[in-house]
Amino acid sequence: MASRGGVLHRPNKESLIATSRIHQRSFGSTTINIQRNPSFSMINSDDINYFRDILDDNTVIQDEDRLSSANIDWMRKYKGSSKLLLLPKDTDEVSKILRYCNSRRLAVVPQGGNTGLVGGSVPVYDEVIVNVGLMNKIISLDKVSGILKCEAGCILQNLDSFLANECYLMPIDLGAKGSCQIGGNVSTNAGGLHFVRYGSLHGNVLGLEVVLADGTVLDMLGSLRKDNTGYDLKHLFIGSEGTLGIITKVSILTPARLSSTNLAFLACEDYSSCQELLLKAKRGLGEVLSAFEFLDTNSMDLVLDKLEGVRNPFPSSLHKFYVLIETTGTDDSYDRAKLETFLVNSMEGGLISDGVIAQDINQASSFWRIREGITEALMKAGAVYKYDLSLPVEKLYDIVVEMQLRLGSSAKVCGYGHLGDGNLHLNISTPNYDDNVFAQIEPFVYEWTAEHRGSISAEHGLGLMKADKIHYSKSTETVRLMASIKKLVDPNGIMNPYKVLPQSIYSP
Amino acid sequence: MASRGGVLHRPNKESLIATSRIHQRSFGSTTINIQRNPSFSMINSDDINYFRDILDDNTVIQDEDRLSSANIDWMRKYKGSSKLLLLPKDTDEVSKILRYCNSRRLAVVPQGGNTGLVGGSVPVYDEVIVNVGLMNKIISLDKVSGILKCEAGCILQNLDSFLANECYLMPIDLGAKGSCQIGGNVSTNAGGLHFVRYGSLHGNVLGLEVVLADGTVLDMLGSLRKDNTGYDLKHLFIGSEGTLGIITKVSILTPARLSSTNLAFLACEDYSSCQELLLKAKRGLGEVLSAFEFLDTNSMDLVLDKLEGVRNPFPSSLHKFYVLIETTGTDDSYDRAKLETFLVNSMEGGLISDGVIAQDINQASSFWRIREGITEALMKAGAVYKYDLSLPVEKLYDIVVEMQLRLGSSAKVCGYGHLGDGNLHLNISTPNYDDNVFAQIEPFVYEWTAEHRGSISAEHGLGLMKADKIHYSKSTETVRLMASIKKLVDPNGIMNPYKVLPQSIYSP
Structure with missing residues (x-):
């Protein structure tokens, strides 16, 4: 199993208590009432002997300490x-495990780096945890086309380091890169910081090997950019959060690692300027634009307050x-000049009130630290209610304003995220968990998102947290077809139960 | 119904006869024996009255002339x-049609621009043709994010012209753009000339509305870059060639239309130089590279011989x-200088033996005319056996060499295509159709491709032509799951029968 590395922050005791109470709430809410599915068997000594x-021997783990950390998510x-x-x-071992579990009706939770944010990678009850972390071999890299084949348990950062030597890079990058595994990234259709440049895993993943509930190994591990021979079934498994099978191998297109990266940190005085800046960046920086992230003043305030060593690039106010x-290209002096011109024009046009370009890699890291440190700062601040919304860009910040108005001084509402992708991370911070605050947030946040044709999960998935909320973003007919496919592929429902789809669809 | 415009070439009489004989062969081959499915009803006057x-009135067509052109593919x-x-x-009309056809077990072939190359868009027997060409409205364009929503019958070129006014462009571009429709493009997962820059439709299509065989309308028409709420079912319909439902609306991400395009035409003396050039272009031109196409000497020879007004950019030999x-960026003088430097370096490094950069749009068009004119030249040359293969780049040209050796002077083997995507168009030209030549080509070409883990259809699809060849590129388990999904979604099998999946899977 992968270590958690230094990237992810462990919350302090205070926030643990707060979030633990939220968790109980999600279990005990009025709209969802998760009971252990009685059709699942309980594990017995014969099962252990079989495994x-x-x-x-050392891969069949009953040790309490190790189980304890596999049973709980990183938050x-x-x-x-x-x-x-x-x-x-x-x-082959994954196949044998699943075939047996299926025949015995033992429920299974697939696990990778266990860095998910919606409770998708830990058991709800006594599911068998199948962690693919030992399957961490790089199989091949086609040096002309940049197509990488590897096992599902490879850690994202390790893959990227391997590729760096060959002048390629992974098309995804996220805060948890030191711990998360590529199988989990694909299973959750991870987005991250470079989505605006390299796009979705649906575009970059070229092939998968997947083991189905009954042990069938689906070899879809093509390593071709194009293959129009029949239905492209790998997409069913991208983002299905382990509920349709376990991804065991991945083939992925990796872009050329270009030599020049530049980063600007800018200040805007209203949201419409941020939007216009995005439009201008897409047109003016076009081919070199590789990230367009934003945060609001509450997020900045929190980071400056809670994280040591973080400095405001514009200290005066x-x-x-x-x-x-961020821009990424092949010619540093040209790319830098291009970004500088863009900044000057944006300043003259009144879109930005201040701006600075990182002078070296250390300054660039310190800028990224602000954006990437928000999660950590929020957890240090007390209880946090986290939402990951996709919205039309023009509406994206309205929910933050409305939520702050709704909650008044009882909470601090932070909005930040991947503006270039229309992806808002809406985080509500309170000193302690508060029933009244929660009742003000949900279901309002989901209803508002649905009303504006947004998605209640842009990149985190549904997991356990939002399985019963799927109807806010998907039509009844679509959910019904999902359920039919789940039933077709996993008739006994052993794969990652209670997640993604609402329990009600399984009822007779 | 869309007119065919001027882009696609109608073959001359000689090649018609030749290709028609090939067609009979595909029907009568030993591996496939397509009989009309007896479970389908024959259409009667009650059905006509219902429609x-x-x-x-003028959309229920029995007129022989119009039926005749809808019954035959463009080749x-x-x-x-x-x-x-x-x-x-x-x-709503599509839904009513399908619901009725399903209840009556009337088979249906969905049709768009009817520009496919594998017989996917025309009936095999007496299927009802449902052409969505009248559904050609643009619904909306989000000007900040570049997300376009439109009906399925919109012609690709019309969409691109509309977007040009808003500084966006369609992420796909292909020879048939004046006739093909976006619904058909998505149904066949069209690739085309800019795939190397903008990637697959699986990455660019953000949402679909689809009508299933029983008339159910699946509203998956999200217009968000990110949406991880449940299984992403739209991907089932991208590339399923109308066998799972009819696409009625499309939401697609369109990239910013950048102001500067440059095109170089280069000569190489061996295939390994082409490969190395690709690698260098990906690294050196990186962010501005927007097309990397190649053709061999036989293709060039044929174009110069058969097409009027085409000139060799290097006339001496x-x-x-x-x-x-092709490069596309935001700064013409810089992009051009970059391409010039790349050419000089490639020349000095011995990778290219000659090279020229288009001086204006007319010269660029004349260069593209060579590449895009190959299909037309081949059809003028006599009988043509067309294969659309995906292969690892390093093996890609081996099949051309082997095939020429195999066929000797009896045929002219042409290799060209999208080198940047590992997509070879292998075309074999003979003066007349010849059984012996055909027996030398098939099944060898499919076996060779399978042996090298290639795909027997990179971008054209399987259609009728290769439905029984799917096993060369997909595992038995994968095809079995495809068949189960087909049965789940279309239990009576009325949607585009005889296509994509082999008939054998329907047998009891």
Whole structure:
């Protein structure tokens, strides 16, 4: 199993208590009432013996300490009670495990780096945890086309380091890169910081090997940019959060690693300027634009307050909004001049009130630290209610304003995220967990998002947290077809139960 | 119904006869024996009356001339015998048509611009033709994010012209753009000339509205860059060639239309130089590279011989390979200088033996005319056996060499295509159709491709032509799951029968 590395922050005790209470609330809410599915068997000593037979001894884990950390997510918000953690070393072992579990009706939760934010990668009850972290081999890299094949348990940052030597890079980049695994990234259709440049995993993943609930190995591990022979079934597994099978191998297109990266940190005084800046960046920086992120003044305030060593690039005052624009190209002096011209024009046009370009990699890291440190700062601040919304860009910040008005001084509402992709991370911070605040937030936040044809999960997935909320973003007919496909592929429902789809669809 | 415009070439009589004989062969081959599915009803006067009731009079077509052109594909290679062409004007009409056809077990072939190359868009027997060409409205364009929503019958070129006014462009571009429709493009997962820059429709299509066989309207018409709420079912319909439903609306991400385009036409003396040039272009031109196409000496020879007004940019001699490199960026003088430097370096490094940059749009068009004219030149040359293969780039040209050796002087083997995507168009030209030549080509070409883990259809789809060849590129388990999904979504099998999946999977 992968270590959590230094990238992800462990919350302090105070916030643990707060988030743990939120968790109980999600379980006990009025709209969802998750009972253990009685059709699942309980694990017994024969089962353990079987797994000891087919797997190496040290990969059948019943040790309480190790189980304890596999049972809980990294935010310590969701906690299961699995009695068994399995660490298969190859596809054949995964296949044997699932075939057996299916025949015995033992429920299974697939696990990678366990860095998800919606409770998708930990058990709800006593599901068997199948962690693919030992399957971490790089299989091949086609040096002409940049197509990488690897096992699902490879850690994202390790893959990127490997590619760096070959002048390629991973098309996704996210805060959890030191811990998250590519199989989990694909299963959750991770987005991240470079989505605006390299696009979705649906565009970049070229092939998958997947083991289905009954142990069938689906070899869809093509390593071709184009393949129009029949239905492209790999897409079913991208973003299905382990509910349709376990991804064991991935083939992915990796872009050329270009030599020049520049980063600007800008201040805007209103949201419409941020929007116009985005439009101008898409046109004026066009081919070199590789990230367009934003944060609001509350987010900046929190980061400056809670994180040590973080400095405001514009120390004289707080601005209403901040934008990070990154460019990546092949010619440093030209790219830099281009960004400088863009800044000067934006300043003269009144779109930005201040702006600075990072002078070296250390300054660039310090700018990124502000954006990437928001999650950590929020967790240090107390209880946090996290929402990951996709909205039409022009409406994107309205929900932050409305929410702040709604909650008044009882909470601090922070809006930040991937503006270039229309993806808002809406985070509401309170000193302690508060029933009244929660009742003001939900279901309002979901209703508002649905009303504006947004998505209640842009990139985090539904997991356990939002399985019963799917109707806010998907039509009844679409959810019905999802359920039929789930039933077709996993008739006993053993794969990652209670997640993604609402329990009600399983009822007779 | 869309006119065919001036882009697609109608073959001359000689090639018609030749290709028609190939078509009979595909029908009568030993591996496939397509019989009309006896479970389908024959259309009767009650059916016609029903359609006249629910549709406008002039959209229920029985006129022989109009039926005749809807029954045959543009290459005049595949010909059906439908007695009825319907032209619904909106989603509701499509839904009523399908619901009725499903209840009556009337088979249906969805049709758009009818520009496909594998017989996917015309009937095999008496299927009802449902052409969505009247559904050609642009619904909306989000000017900040570049997200376009439109009906399925919009012609690709019209969409691109509309977007040009808003500084956006369609992320796909292909020879048939004056006739093909966006619904058909999505149904066949069209690739085209700018794939190397903008990637696959699986990455660019953000939402679809689809009508299923039973008339259910699946509203998946999101217009968000990110949406991780459940299984992303739209991907099932991208590239399924109308066998799972009819696409009625499309939401697509369109990139910013950048102001500067430059085009170079280069000569290489061996294939390994072409490969190395690709690698250098990806790294050196990186962010501005927007096309990397190649053709071999046989292709060039044929174009110069058969097409009027086409000139060799290097008139002194024929080279072994030619490469077109297009760049698209925001700064014309810089982009041009960048391309010039790239050319000089490539020349000095011995990768190219000659090279020229288009001086104006007319010269650029004349260069593109060489690459885009190959299909037309081939059809003028006599019989042509067309294959659209995806292969690892390093192996891509080996099949051309092997095929020429295999066929000797009896045929002219041409290799060209989208080198940047590993997509080879292998075309074999003979003066007349020849059984012996055909027996030398198939199944060898499919076996060779499978052996090298290629795809027997990179971008054209399987259609009727290759439905029984799917096993060369997909595993048994994968095809079985495709068949289960087909059965789930279209239990009576009325949607575009005989296409994509082999008939054998429907047998009891």
